[in-house]
Amino acid sequence: MSTKSAARAAAVVSDPRWAAVVAADPAADDNFFYSVCTTGVYCRPSCASRTPRPENVAFHATVAEAEAAGFRACKRCKPGGQSQAELHAEMVAALCRFIEDAETAPRLAVLAEQAGLSAYHVHRIFKAITGLTPRGYAAARRDARLRDELKRGTTVTEAIYGAGYGSGGRFYARAEQVLGMTPSAYRAGGAATAIRFAVGECSLGSILVAASARGVCAILLGDDPDKLVRDLQDRFPRAELIGGDPAFERQVASVVAFVEAPGLGLDLPLDVRGTAFQQRVWEALRTIPAGATVCYADIAERIGAPRSVRAVAQACAQNALAVAIPCHRVVQRDGGLSGYRWGVERKRKLLDREASA
Numbered sequence: 602m603s604t605k606s607a608a609r610a611a612a613v614v615s616d617p618r619w620a621a622v623v624a625a626d627p628a629a630d631d632n633f634f635y636s637v638c639t640t641g642v643y644c645r646p647s648c649a650s651r652t653p654r655p656e657n658v659a660f661h662a663t664v665a666e667a668e669a670a671g672f673r674a675c676k677r678c679k680p681g682g683q684s685q686a687e688l689h690a691e692m693v694a695a696l697c698r699f700i701e702d703a704e705t706a707p708r709l710a711v712l713a714e715q716a717g718l719s720a721y722h723v724h725r726i727f728k729a730i731t732g733l734t735p736r737g738y739a740a741a742r743r744d745a746r747l748r749d750e751l752k753r754g755t756t757v758t759e760a761i762y763g764a765g766y767g768s769g770g771r772f773y774a775r776a777e778q779v780l781g782m783t784p785s786a787y788r789a790g791g792a793a794t795a796i797r798f799a800v801g802e803c804s805l806g807s808i809l810v811a812a813s814a815r816g817v818c819a820i821l822l823g824d825d826p827d828k829l830v831r832d833l834q835d836r837f838p839r840a841e842l843i844g845g846d847p848a849f850e851r852q853v854a855s856v857v858a859f860v861e862a863p864g865l866g867l868d869l870p871l872d873v874r875g876t877a878f879q880q881r882v883w884e885a886l887r888t889i890p891a892g893a894t895v896c897y898a899d900i901a902e903r904i905g906a907p908r909s910v911r912a913v914a915q916a917c918a919q920n921a922l923a924v925a926i927p928c929h930r931v932v933q934r935d936g937g938l939s940g941y942r943w944g945v946e947r948k949r950k951l952l953d954r955e956a957s958a
Contacts, residue, residue, distance in 0.1 A: 610656035618660050621646040627686050634661045634680050636672040643667035647685060648678035686908075692716050693730045696723070697738065706739035732878050732906030732913075741877045794840045798833060799853045800826045803860050805947050808923075809833060810853045811842075816870030820856060820923045822943035836921065860924055863891045863955045867925055875919065878909075882916035889930045891955040896934045918942055924951070 613619050621629035629646035636643035637653040643661060644650065661667040664674070664681050674681045696712055712727075712735055713720040727735050796818065798811035809829035811819040819836065821829045833842065852869070859867040873883060881904045888903075889895055897917070901910045917928040920942065929948045933939050941948035 606656040610654070613655040613658050613660075616660065618646070619655060619658070622658070623652055625649060630686060634664060634667050635659065636661060636667050636670065641672055642675045643672040643680060644675040645678045645680045645685075648675055648680075650675065650677055689726050690730060692718075693727055696727060696735070697731070700735065700739050701742055703739075706736065706743070709735055728905060730906075730908050732881065732901070732904060732909040737877055794837065795843055796833075796837055796840045797843045797846050797849045798830075799844060799846065799850045800829060801850070801853045801857050803857045805860060805943075805950060808853070808857060808860070810849075810856050812849070812852070813872045815872035817852075817856075817922065817925060818872035818874065819921050820925055821921065822923050822947060856924070860951075861954075863951075869925065871922060871925060873922065873926070875916070878906075878912065879916040879919060882913050883920060883922075883926045883928075886917070886920075886926050886928055886931065889927055891927075891930075894930050894932045894936070894952065897931055897939075898934060900931060914939070930955075 618629070618633055618635070620626075621632075622635055625647050627647040632646070634643050634645060636659050637657050638659070639653070639657045643664075659670070661670065661672075667680075668674075678685075696716060699712070699715055700707060707715075709720045709724060713723045716723050718726075724734060727733075727738070731738055733741060794813065796811050796813050798809060798819075800807060800809045802808070805822055806824050807822070807826045807829055809819065809821040809823075809826070809832075810817060811821075811833055819833055821832055823829050823832075855869070856867065873880060875883065882900060885900050885903045897910045897913045898907070900913045901907050904913075906912070913931075917931055918940065920926050920928045923929075923943055929941060929951045931939075938945050938948055938952075
């Protein structure tokens, strides 16, 4: 190799874009393109063709730039058209609509035929993008339809069959998991469901702790105790909210103690209510040890949904169990503090306290 070629190769290898080319990383698609002077073509970073020699490679910001330099589009990765990630996203969106419109959950073979791919590839791509398997997505949509029907006042039986459950027995076997209470109580907006609560004060401001018979269902932080109570009422509009219970106030004290001294740990039963995807995210959050932080992409990887970073962030924002489900331990990739349901300054204080515990 000539001195000039060696210098060119060294420059390409030291460029961070080269690592994406070697890894055929689809996440880098449309961020840049690369050309190969020996073939006269330009490609996406994710192109499945053999990795070229670095001294033959040049990087381009746009398709127009690559073509102006005299290169033609690769017929394999088609850099002038939609990226593979975009095609997969469109396919999954179409399959989601197909599932939502179906009266019963379509079998994987039917979805594969609809997409024109093998069942294996449909299953893998669907889960990578949504964070759920097709069956899990169908179940989540069915449960959402059921909740909507019950809120509209539909009878429990009509809602069960209207949502797509094949039998009442199949639904009642998991009713508590889906609704957090009996169907009749959910239909009544939580009526006859007793939820004890108490408001205390800690170094982060006011704190409200609420619990159903299943466990703690809300830990809310804020500056205004009355607003915290209103937030609880909005979550359970017709539940029987019971305050002023001295025995329960001792439970609040244990939560406050944990906030002030994270090393004490928090061993309380939780009543966690959310979609299948949210619950997977929240379960992953509970595995993050005190004093450690991870980024949203890390959580997406842990739950097997690496492309669902935005959905992970939304699930963190919808967590109603502060500190018990430690969404404050999730930060931006560069370590910066992103939004927090109860304020970024509270997030900073919690992390500082855990780091020094």
